Amino acid sequence: DAGVIQSPxxxxxxMGQEVTLxxxxxxxxxxxxxxxxxxxxxxxxLIYFNNNVPIDDSGMPEDRFSAKMPNASFSTLKIQPSEPRxxxxxxxxxxxxxxxxxxxPGTRLTVL
Amino acid sequence: xxxxxxxxxxxxxQEGEDVSMNCTSSSIFNTWLWYKQxxxxxxxxxxxxxxxxxxxxxxxxxxxxxxxxxxxxxNISASIPSDVGIYFCAGQPxxxxxxxxxxxxxxxxxxxx
Numbered sequence: 001d002a003g004v005i006q007s008p009x010x011x012x013x014x015m016g017q018e019v020t021l022x023x024x025x026x027x028x029x030x031x032x033x034x035x036x037x038x039x040x041x042x043x044x045x046l047i048y049f050n051n052n053v054p055i056d057d058s059g060m061p062e063d064r065f066s067a068k069m070p071n072a073s074f075s076t077l078k079i080q081p082s083e084p085r086x087x088x089x090x091x092x093x094x095x096x097x098x099x100x101x102x103x104x105p106g107t108r109l110t111v112l
Numbered sequence: 113x114x115x116x117x118x119x120x121x122x123x124x125x126q127e128g129e130d131v132s133m134n135c136t137s138s139s140i141f142n143t144w145l146w147y148k149q150x151x152x153x154x155x156x157x158x159x160x161x162x163x164x165x166x167x168x169x170x171x172x173x174x175x176x177x178x179x180x181x182x183x184x185x186x187n188i189s190a191s192i193p194s195d196v197g198i199y200f201c202a203g204q205p206x207x208x209x210x211x212x213x214x215x216x217x218x219x220x221x222x223x224x225x
Contacts, residue, residue, distance in 0.1 A: 004154075042217045043155075043200065043215045045212065056212065099142075099143045099160070100145065101213060102157060103156070104154055106153070
């Protein structure tokens, strides 16, 4: 069974550009999570969905960040406009129950 | 809000030594999870615990759900070079109305040659 799939694995962009990160959760998982990881702040939950509905977006840093889940097999995290301080590794994760969260390989974002 | 205190922050050990790390909280948890993250990869689930007092092994790894429901520990026996990485505890607080789990800040394990 395929795990969580994320694309791209690496993204380098210039400040002010729009960035879109993509995720395909594990089939049958009802929960989808977006995390951000930096050395300074560790692993932070940005937003999570249950059955495609956003449940808690309190971790989204600011209005420049948005996330959608149009169907059970796809989600996007968009940053517009991007800033250098957004540089981090972004993980998508999914779970069946909300408990055992399984992570994707991450997207390493660098904003110049 | 609820927090997980994970310790130690980092460990430097010799190959072959046993390792012990733990997570504590002032809140009661329903579930404890232990993850390992290697460079350039996402965290991988090692062990999941669901009942107070539960002791579960996965190869050389053993984890326990504390009987107070406020702590958990992870032991690694006879460490080998591939054990290097960051180990995260995570838990699902009992008082959470939603299904979020929260993560500790990680224990970075280094193995000296």
